[in-house]
Amino acid sequence: MDDAAASVSAAGASQNGQNSDPGAFKLKFCTVCASNQNRSMEGHLRLAQANYPVISFGTGSLVRLPGPTISQPNVYKFNDTSYDSIYRELEAKDPRLYRANGLLNMLGRNRGIKWGPERWQDWQVGMPRTTHEKDRGSEGMEGGVADIVITCEERCWDAVIDDLLNRGSPLNRPVHVINIDIKDNHEEASIGGGAIVDLADSLNKIAAEEREKIGAAAFDSGSGSGRSGFDERVPDAWIWVVSIDIDLAQAAARRTEKKNVPPQKATPSLASYDWLAPATGGPPNPSRQKGVPVGCAFHAVTTAPTVARRTRQFLVFRRSLNLHVVIQT
16 A cells, blocks of 8 residues: 555544444454455454454455566465565565555555455354454454455455355354445555445444344344344445446346356345335335345445435445345355
């Protein structure tokens, strides 16, 4: 990350979550991008600074970083290469190039957060993370379970959902998977990190209210019944500003046809894609799609400028569709 982006990151950290009570109830978060280098690590850092338990992953087959040309990327293995070793290798190759493009500063930040990039598909959900006690945000994540997964682009969201469905819900515990499309550069990663914390604060406030209503023991168990009130209120926490150049119903139909997910692999508690448009002047749940996988409730929003002004804490991202799903882990 370059110096300007670093200053933006520091300013964002002071504005997002600096007064969070470390002893209060906190949801557990997971951030995901392609290589667990830029966007997910910025989100990881911001959430850790706000005292949230957090882990982060990448969904790619390999870690890929820019090289001297577009056809010569630097490629590394997940779970087997430390941020420090990548830093030292790139510094030895061409310190001027990799400092100018921000990679050395980014890797310097990353090695202060955790040991190295991890791959989502290799993560064993519910497996105690006994070797990660030095990671930032590790306190509260020892059990290896997240309440909220935030992906940073749609292909990562697809990979996470496909993987969760393939796992077959071994823990029988609901998790919310929310996509925030963030362009993969240092400046927008810094801005997106602030938006992730804003969303986390809104979600955590709702969770704390529902936890007080139902009781700590029932809520903390993570069961569907214990979290049902929270699950229903999650869409209220995020009204994402997205462009309206895409027909959401058609997008849902295309996604369903593309995935062709067998219904028996999903949870029977939820049964439709609900396309929501709260506060936009349009009717809620304008359509329900047929043939979608049971157990997936997707939410998307189109808004007018008046809504954008009412949701100042959320940012305008360039993609036309942001997605949210409740699914079992």
